Amino acid sequence: MKTSASGTVHGQAGPVLAPIRIIGIGNGFRGDDAVGLVVARRLRGLIGPHVQVAEAEGPCLDLLDLIEGAEKVVLVDAASGPGPEGQIHRFDATAGQIGREVFPTSTHTIGLAEAIEIGRALGRLPAVTLVYGIEIGAAAIGSELSLAVSAAVEEVAARILGELSE
């Protein structure tokens, strides 16, 4: 798992994980594609140790390991839908399949929407699974976010904090 998780203990028993987890997904060197990771980093400074904050840069299917044993999970990823850059989408994956128009799927590779559906088919989804998607444009090489996407980070972080206090 190419992840880092705040508060995890890497070693003999593997990471020790909390029942509530926030997982930012993306590629740290592909511009706006990193927005999920940036939200995770932002939240790490705002949240107590009872909530696990992880950054997932590997294949989406690795999420099935990261959510194992969790009760509540909030996933944050870059999205590519019809909306403007920076637009925020929220999905309750517990209730059903998440928006394929925003997280497009295919039969070739395992994206976020597919990883969630495989988790559902195998009975491995946490009782509460929420997904935030932030619309991005073309992902450049590098680690900078565009202004429009960067502007959405604070709002998504605030909304996720709100989810956790419910």
Place this chain on the structure above:
Amino acid sequence: MPGTADANQPNKERTIAVNLIARVEGEGALRVTVEGGQVKDVELRIFEPPRYFEAFLRGRDYREVPDIVARICGICPIAYQMSAVHAIEQIFGVRVEGSLRELRRLIYCGEWVESHALHIYLLQAPDFFGYESGIAMAKDHPELVSRGLQIKKAGNRIMSLLGGRSVHPVSVQVGGFSRVPSRDELNSLADELRRARDAAQDAVRWVSRFEFPDFTQDYQTVALRPADEYPFNEGPIASSGGLEIPAPSFEERFREQQVPYSNALHCTLDGRPYLAGALARVNLNVDRLSPLAKQALAETGLTLPLRNPFHGIVARAVEVLYALEEALRIINQYEPPPAPSVLVTVRAGTGMACTEAPRGILYHRYQVDAGGTIQEAKIVPPTSQNQRRIEEDLRAFLPRILDRSDQEAALECEKVIRCYDPCISCATHFLRLEVERR
């Protein structure tokens, strides 16, 4: 796109397009033109992120390279790191031996297990069962998909412990690692690896019973072939045609060519397309497999050399078993090295290396100045090397499916392409299929 050609009227020109569009990059397609019932053109375009990374690497300190190249591919970060550190170590005259070398083999085992298990169980097996996706297969056969995920997780555990990206406390660097694991840390993986190894034996039996299309090709196969081990990090480049050259001489015999329909470069060996990856490795290194892997391969009843691209799934399953056995051997014999990294003295020069990524040989070349700054980087990924070969396979395969509708033909083409496990969406995760007639 709606068109006017009719699949039942083979004399008209007909175009079958399979658009492979990564979510972010939006490039890549297969275009097949059929005229008078004959396949006229087969043009495959696959987006290649390394081209952009080559420019991004210039001006960076050599110590940043492993972290940067680890982001080129979401599936095979270790392969990119390994080719990079070996090339840079060649410049600095550094040899990484003993336990550090073993740890590099171990982390590579983790990547092969992870990458191959994903491809076998969730990307390619659905093709053999008539499922449109891994999700559909998971619904009907949760026990099979769970077994695949169990094997994959064992690979993940190795990579998680030894680190693949900078955010991790342990990571790959020029000269070795930032930190090395203790014996206890490695031993903690053993039980899970043994369970995965048992599951991997079942997996070889399972895939070898699939119904394979009767489709054999005359392949020129290429893989590293070290003297006394199955290849990961080192070894001369060998081919089924008798080639044997040191890996740094790659560019003397392998040529990249620009083709007009693609921004990606096509690679040939002495002017001919070639096959790299699991099938090529098994063909060229069968005598270097571990005892269980050798036995499992023999029990499949397949005759070597493998010449059917659909047998690639068997080769991958055999390699998963090999990698788990090899990982257990390394863990069992492990003695922590005196230092996590050997001393590196920076000097100017050019270095080249090839390692065996899950999809085939991955070549890197770097030029650094006396201060350790990258002046030039060149990366030749396995998918680009296999592109011409995939086109040749499609050219040979298409006549048997020309009577199908464009949509069905496109799906069959995809199955052929999928045999190669091409890395088509490195940054993110999406492809789209489109059928075009004109």
